[in-house]
Amino acid sequence: MNETLKVISRRRSIRSYQTEQIKDEELHEVLEAALLAPSAANVQKWHFAVIQEKDLLDRMVIDIIEAVRNSGNKFLTDVVSRPDHHTFYHAPTVVIISGDKSSPYSQNDCSAAAENILIAAESLNIGSCWIGTFLPLFASEKGEEYKKKLVIPEDYYPVCAVALGYKAIDNVPTPPRKKDVISFVKKG
């Protein structure tokens, strides 16, 4: 297996982080990888809000829990109601990736950037986790307030977030993968 494939297969969602902040050089390398992701027609209508302020992240979690409970989503309400719930797992860095509301490809573009962040982070032995649970916050009345605070452009909306930090656990088992999801159509 080559190095790229090893990194892809080694990457796991990390849900326990050290409090130590990742180095700026590492953050910039990871963000550079995000900017190198493909986007439809190379429009790059995405925005990356990097949050490294613990108090703000903790306050966001309180507001996320409230927004999720008000959303009526039973699955997510059960998730955020766990006693030790922290939407970002206390990661010291969170990147919120937003896309242009007017582009039909924003979800794809932002997701491609998110995956590049996950892979780049793993290549530097930095833990990461894709976070979707935060989204109801931006559909709530506090959403606009947070968009302003995070300097997310007005015509953009959050698509996904990635938590980043040094891993507090290692050897996370690989959740099982389905094998019967590929079909081959070959000549003859």
Ligand SMILES: Cc1cc2nc3c(=O)[nH]c(=O)nc-3n(C[C@H](O)[C@H](O)[C@H](O)COP(=O)(O)O)c2cc1C
């Ligand atoms: C769109 C999307 C949303 C996700 N949201 C969350 C989340 O809110 N919290 C979380 O802990 N993991 C989240 N994950 C991570 C998945 O649970 C994880 O990728 C999956 O269980 C496979 O595990 P692995 O990443 O270790 O291979 C999300 C993944 C994706 C692609």
